[in-house]
Amino acid sequence: MRYEFTAEEEQFRAELVEWIDELDDDYKGLSEAGSDDDWAKSLEVRRMLADKGWLTLHWPVEYGGQGASMMKQVIFTEEMVYHSIPGRDGFGTRMLAPTLMVHGTEEQRKEYLPPIARGDVQWCQGYSEPDSGSDLASLQMRAVDDGDHYVVTGSKIWTSQAHRADHIFFLVRTDPDAPKHRGISFLLSETNVPGIRIEPIINMAGHHQFNQVFFDEVRVPKANLVGEENRGWYVAATLLDFERSGIDYPAQAQRALDELIAYAKGMKGVTGLPLSEDPDTRRRLVDLQIQVDSTRGVAYEVADMQGRGEIPNKEASMAKTLGTRLVQDVHRFGVDLLGMYGQLRPGSYLSQLDGRMLDAQLGTVAYTIFAGTTEIQKNIIATRGLGLPRG
Numbered sequence: 084m085r086y087e088f089t090a091e092e093e094q095f096r097a098e099l100v101e102w103i104d105e106l107d108d109d110y111k112g113l114s115e116a117g118s119d120d121d122w123a124k125s126l127e128v129r130r131m132l133a134d135k136g137w138l139t140l141h142w143p144v145e146y147g148g149q150g151a152s153m154m155k156q157v158i159f160t161e162e163m164v165y166h167s168i169p170g171r172d173g174f175g176t177r178m179l180a181p182t183l184m185v186h187g188t189e190e191q192r193k194e195y196l197p198p199i200a201r202g203d204v205q206w207c208q209g210y211s212e213p214d215s216g217s218d219l220a221s222l223q224m225r226a227v228d229d230g231d232h233y234v235v236t237g238s239k240i241w242t243s244q245a246h247r248a249d250h251i252f253f254l255v256r257t258d259p260d261a262p263k264h265r266g267i268s269f270l271l272s273e274t275n276v277p278g279i280r281i282e283p284i285i286n287m288a289g290h291h292q293f294n295q296v297f298f299d300e301v302r303v304p305k306a307n308l309v310g311e312e313n314r315g316w317y318v319a320a321t322l323l324d325f326e327r328s329g330i331d332y333p334a335q336a337q338r339a340l341d342e343l344i345a346y347a348k349g350m351k352g353v354t355g356l357p358l359s360e361d362p363d364t365r366r367r368l369v370d371l372q373i374q375v376d377s378t379r380g381v382a383y384e385v386a387d388m389q390g391r392g393e394i395p396n397k398e399a400s401m402a403k404t405l406g407t408r409l410v411q412d413v414h415r416f417g418v419d420l421l422g423m424y425g426q427l428r429p430g431s432y433l434s435q436l437d438g439r440m441l442d443a444q445l446g447t448v449a450y451t452i453f454a455g456t457t458e459i460q461k462n463i464i465a466t467r468g469l470g471l472p473r474g
């Protein structure tokens with residue numbers, strides 16, 4: 084399938100790319116899981132995006148957004164990811180804010196939406212627990228009623244960016260006797276309050292991206308309950324719908340592939356000819372480009388459905404399954420193509436492409452785990468897509 088963008092969408096893409104071209108190089112290629120300095124620069128870009136109105140591109144106009152089409156939002160994400168520009172705010176603008184628009188009280192919207200729109204706050208997501216991941220509804224973190232407050236005890240794990248976050252949205256069990264989906268509530272808290280302790284977890288690429296967050300009798304005002312008590316599962320599910328789109332993956336893969344094609348054209352192999360003239364290398368590059376194009380097509384389809392008010396489910400699972408495997412495949416091939424140089428980390432004086440292929444190969448192992456593992460996505464495709472019986 085081929086997607087035609089409207090003239091307005093093409094114009095937006097051109098404006099965005101021009102802005103990116105003019106952005107200081109210091110801001111490009113930064114990882115938000117990087118140093119404190121990188122993070123500070125990411126926040127500067129976030130505020131620039133807020134000033135342009137692009138941070139809240141997809142928010143309805145009544146909440147101060149641009150009311151942009153899904154396709155415009157897709158173009159934004161695609162170009163930002165392709166050009167490795169930091170500053171987007173997945174947890175605040177993309178997940179929590181639209182959820183508060185649906186389930187929050189007027190007071191909660193007034194309190195929480197403006198700082199998110201200005202790029203002034205960082206949220207994190209406390210869903211997973213040490214014994215609850217794919218089967219999220221089995222979560223055990225307990226919130227006990229204490230008048231105007233809940234008293235929360237337990238722990239959350241794999242909490243991305245918790246060490247940078249000033250706020251957390253999270254799920255707790257408010258009724259331990261109810262069936263598991265019916266005793267869950269959705270709460271908001273600042274992270275810098277008595278009883279919350281954040282411990283780093285370092286991933287195998289050596290980066291500090293996620294954490295374990297311990298709650299020890301943390302007092303959370305009842306005004307911070309989103310939706311009804313014990314009905315938090317539905318709030319959580321709404322939020323997860325906003326989490327899925329899938330265009331990030333082919334955009335990231337395209338960027339890496341373009342770098343590898345340029346490398347193959349410039350680097351001579353053992354035959355003395357450029358690697359790009361080696362038939363096997365050419366075939367692999369073409370295969371990967373086809374994979375990128377078809378995965379991008381699925382992501383556009385997901386966005387197109389959302390734009391028409393339909394709720395993609397098997398399509399979103401396809402976009403995630405194909406996209407995450409694609410990103411892994413491209414970087415694995417990249418490490419192979421670089422030969423012995425492929426084993427060098429960023430910063431090594433002999434590394435090629437600044438060691439990004441190995442760093443990304445290690446970092447993207449997580450892609451088929453977070454936001455619903457590949458096995459869970461395949462279960463969805465099997466049951467809702469192919470109509471197969473539950474296993």
Ligand SMILES: Cc1cc2nc3c(=O)[nH]c(=O)nc-3n(C[C@H](O)[C@H](O)[C@H](O)COP(=O)(O)OP(=O)(O)OC[C@H]3O[C@@H](n4cnc5c(N)ncnc54)[C@H](O)[C@@H]3O)c2cc1C
Nearest residue numbers: 208209210211215216217241242243449452453454456458
């Ligand atoms: C980089 C990264 C960032 C993350 N960030 C966050 C975050 O910010 N906030 C947050 O709350 N969580 C976060 N997570 C956690 C993530 O959501 C969970 O890791 C994920 O849901 C899987 O849960 P689990 O790790 O407990 O694995 P499990 O659910 O224990 O799964 C273990 C294995 O069993 C398979 N499996 C499980 N159930 C089934 C089934 N029914 N059928 C077939 N196979 C099955 C899984 O696919 C997996 O291979 C993050 C994870 C990663 C890797």
